Amino acid sequence: xxxxxxxxxxxxxxxxxxxxxxxxxxxxxxxxxxxxxxxxxxxxxxxxxxxxxxxxxxxxxxxxxxxxxxxxxxxxxxxxxxxxxxxxxxxxxxxxxxxxxxxxxxxxxxxxxxxxxxxxxxxxxxxxxxxxxxxxxxxxxxxxxxxxxxxxxxxxxxxxxxxxxxxxxxxxxxxxxxxxxxxxxxxxxxxxxxxxxxxxxxxxxxxxxxxxxxxxxxxxxxxxxxxxxxxxxxxxxxxxxxxxxxxxxxxxxxxxxxxxxxxxxxxxxxxxxxxxxxxxxxxxxxxxxxxxxxxxxxxxxxxxxxxxxxxxxxxxxxxxxxxxxxxxxxxxxxxxxxxxxxxxxxxxxxxxxxxxxxxxxxxxxxxxxxxxxxxxxxxxxxxxxxxxxxxxxxxxxxxxxxxx
Amino acid sequence: xxxxxxxxxxxxxxxxxxxxxxxxxxxxxxxxxxxxxxxxxxxxxxxxxxxxxxxxxxxxxxxxxxxxxxxxxxxxxxxxxxxxxxxxxxxxxxxxxxxxxxxxxxxxxxxxxxxxxxxxxxxxxxxxxxxxxxxxxxxxxxxxxxxxxxxxxxxxxxxxxxxxxxxxxxxxxxxxxxxxxxxxxxxxxxx
Numbered sequence: 001x002x003x004x005x006x007x008x009x010x011x012x013x014x015x016x017x018x019x020x021x022x023x024x025x026x027x028x029x030x031x032x033x034x035x036x037x038x039x040x041x042x043x044x045x046x047x048x049x050x051x052x053x054x055x056x057x058x059x060x061x062x063x064x065x066x067x068x069x070x071x072x073x074x075x076x077x078x079x080x081x082x083x084x085x086x087x088x089x090x091x092x093x094x095x096x097x098x099x100x101x102x103x104x105x106x107x108x109x110x111x112x113x114x115x116x117x118x119x120x121x122x123x124x125x126x127x128x129x130x131x132x133x134x135x136x137x138x139x140x141x142x143x144x145x146x147x148x149x150x151x152x153x154x155x156x157x158x159x160x161x162x163x164x165x166x167x168x169x170x171x172x173x174x175x176x177x178x179x180x181x182x183x184x185x186x187x188x189x190x191x192x193x194x195x196x197x198x199x200x201x202x203x204x205x206x207x208x209x210x211x212x213x214x215x216x217x218x219x220x221x222x223x224x225x226x227x228x229x230x231x232x233x234x235x236x237x238x239x240x241x242x243x244x245x246x247x248x249x250x251x252x253x254x255x256x257x258x259x260x261x262x263x264x265x266x267x268x269x270x271x272x273x274x275x276x277x278x279x280x281x282x283x284x285x286x287x288x289x290x291x292x293x294x295x296x297x298x299x300x301x302x303x304x305x306x307x308x309x310x311x312x313x314x315x316x317x318x319x320x321x322x323x324x325x326x327x328x329x330x331x332x333x334x335x336x337x338x339x340x341x342x343x344x345x346x347x348x349x350x351x352x353x354x355x356x357x358x359x360x361x362x363x364x365x366x367x368x369x370x371x372x373x374x375x376x377x378x379x380x381x382x383x384x385x386x387x388x389x390x391x392x393x394x395x396x397x398x399x400x401x402x403x404x
Numbered sequence: 405x406x407x408x409x410x411x412x413x414x415x416x417x418x419x420x421x422x423x424x425x426x427x428x429x430x431x432x433x434x435x436x437x438x439x440x441x442x443x444x445x446x447x448x449x450x451x452x453x454x455x456x457x458x459x460x461x462x463x464x465x466x467x468x469x470x471x472x473x474x475x476x477x478x479x480x481x482x483x484x485x486x487x488x489x490x491x492x493x494x495x496x497x498x499x500x501x502x503x504x505x506x507x508x509x510x511x512x513x514x515x516x517x518x519x520x521x522x523x524x525x526x527x528x529x530x531x532x533x534x535x536x537x538x539x540x541x542x543x544x545x546x547x548x549x550x551x552x553x554x555x556x557x558x559x560x561x562x563x564x565x566x567x568x569x570x571x572x573x574x575x576x577x578x579x580x581x582x583x584x585x586x587x588x589x590x591x592x593x594x595x
Contacts, residue, residue: 011573015547017554018569043591047580050529051548057437060450064432067454068425071461 006030006037014044093388101381167262167316170232170323171254172239178246181331185224188327191241197230197322224329229322242327249330258316265309272306409473417465424461431474432457434550435481441545442485444534448492449485456484475559482542482560489538528590532582540575547572 006027012019013027031038178184181204189199204224230238239251279299286292415423435456440449459480467476533541546552546560554572558565583590 008573011576012569015554015572043580044576046591047529047576047583048548050525051533051544051579052551053526054441054530054533054545055437055549055551057433057440059433059436063436063450063454064429067428067432067457070454071424071458072421074458074462 003030003034003037006034007040010037010041010044014041014048090388090392094385097381097384097388101377165259167258167320169256169258169316169319170235171256171326172235172323173250173252173254173326173328174239174242174248175250175328175330176242176246176248177330177332179332181222181224181329184245184329185226187245188226188228188242191238192226192228192230192325195230195234195238197228197234197238197325199226199228201225201227222331226325226327226329228325228327230325232321232323235323235325238325242325246329247332258320262313262316265312269306269309269313272302272309276302276306410469413464413467413469413473416461417467424464427473428457428460431477434474435477438478438481438545438550439485441530441533441549442482442538442542443488444530448488452485452488453481455488456481459484471559475556478546479560479562486538525590528583528586532579532586535582536575536578540571540578543568543571544575544579548576 009019009023009027011017013024019027031041176184185202185204189202192199202225204222206222243251276299279295279302283292283295283299286295409427412423412427416427432453436449436453439453439456440446443449443452460477463480467473533545536544542561543557546557547554552560554565554568557563557568557572561568563571580591
């Protein structure tokens with residue numbers, strides 16, 4: 001081996017890499033003979049020894065802890081987000097807390113609120129009485145309360161192809177304000193008769209309009225009520241006509257589905273009829289008196305039952321065929337007319353002021369009651385807020401310590 | 405790769421922070437040594453090592469168990485160091501302070517007078533190493549400082565073994581030249 005080859009492979013020889021056993025032996029032999037290559041080898045060895053000393057390094061003592069803290073920090077982005085936006089977070093928490101407190105409070109003191117809502121309802125009624133022609137608002141309120149859903153309206157003429165005809169009883173209740181109660185009262189009755197219905201009950205009387213407020217004038221106004229039965233297939237046209245006669249305040253529909261009950265009775269009647277026929281046959285064959293008497297009494301019982309059940313069916317049929325229409329009428333001043341004002345403006349204003357002062361007193365009273373009764377809830381809320389603040393402060397300190 | 409490492413890595417992937425700590429504590433020092441000898445600046449090396457080990461943590465779920473964990477880890481350290489050099493372009497800045505550990509080895513205990521000389525020698529070697537270009541420096545430090553095999557170096561740097569071999573050879577020759585420049589007699593001082 002030449003020195004050139006030795007020097008080329010010296011690194012591999014030193015590193016114990018790649019070379020075959022033969023190559024290593026050859027280099028061994030050469031190094032033992034060649035001083036030049038020997039020197040080269042020794043120098044290289046010394047240099048590598050010296051380099052290996054550089055592997056010893058010193059890490060700062062806090063390197064590991066710092067690293068772990070950094071990783072934890074990068075790991076908890078949410079935490080830093082919270083830290084960055086903690087003001088918002090606290091605000092949101094406070095609002096949420098307040099919401100919870102108020103909600104809890106409402107649930108804890110339902111009587112209080114119910115009381116106040118009753119008060120409102122009462123006030124409205126009073127207002128209504130005083131400012132009679134403000135019909136629009138009360139109309140909308142009442143209509144909202146009405147439960148007339150389109151699905152609940154059954155078809156007026158059930159299909160004849162149906163094996164089981166639906167037996168649905170419909171009741172409609174309407175409240176109406178009208179300026180001419182007598183005319184409306186008569187018009188409704190005429191219309192009911194015209195469509196083939198009949199009036200079961202009607203009544204008209206006086207009531208003191210604005211009973212609570214207008215004690216001075218005590219204007220007499222009238223009310224009326226009509227209970228009518230109209231053919232079911234005419235119900236819609238009649239109610240539409242009634243609605244056109246005045247301001248509709250309430251309209252509610254109530255349906256009772258008697259189909260199952262109806263056909264149960266129907267089947268019962270069929271069974272009883274079969275039994276009746278059997279009894280008649282037995283009667284023909286009966287020889288002695290006691291048998292005849294027994295059969296006869298049984299037969300009359302069955303017959304009675306059949307009759308009774310048939311009457312039930314007829315009653316249902318009648319109720320199904322003729323829907324019930326209950327109408328309440330109330331006479332009001334015509335909103336389109338400008339009424340001559342008999343009361344002085346000053347009187348009105350005075351009444352208004354007194355009423356409003358009373359309202360303010362009521363409001364202050366209920367506020368004080370509210371504030372006192374909610375005191376425990378407020379204390380709880382403050383404790384909660386304090387806890388949140390404490391936590392934030394704690395995490396803040398924690399963060400700063402980590403940063404160091 | 406030891407069974408223990410595999411176990412710890414799997415627990416890390418499941419989000420067990422403690423396992424990562426147990427795993428990484430074994431390799432911190434070597435990772436730092438590589439970064440230090442590659443970058444030549446103590447503080448930069450600390451920063452880079454930390455950055456690299458955070459990368460290791462964040463990417464451990466992507467570790468495929470195909471190569472050894474150490475290979476993968478040191479590759480991240482080296483790549484982070486390379487990125488750092490690219491970004492800061494201060495390849496040539498050499499740390500003046502010597503932070504390397506000064507455990508008195510046998511030579512020094514026998515001959516305290518030589519202690520100072522050895523320190524001086526160490527500094528010269530450090531400076532010579534930093535005089536090498538990046539490519540050669542990294543193979544020399546992996547081979548002669550960290551004691552990696554050619555195969556391991558090939559794995560970590562993802563270069564063919566022939567390239568490893570030629571770079572080691574060239575790197576050592578250049579290093580020797582640098583040392584001779586400092587002091588033609590330097591290699592006789594050693595040992």
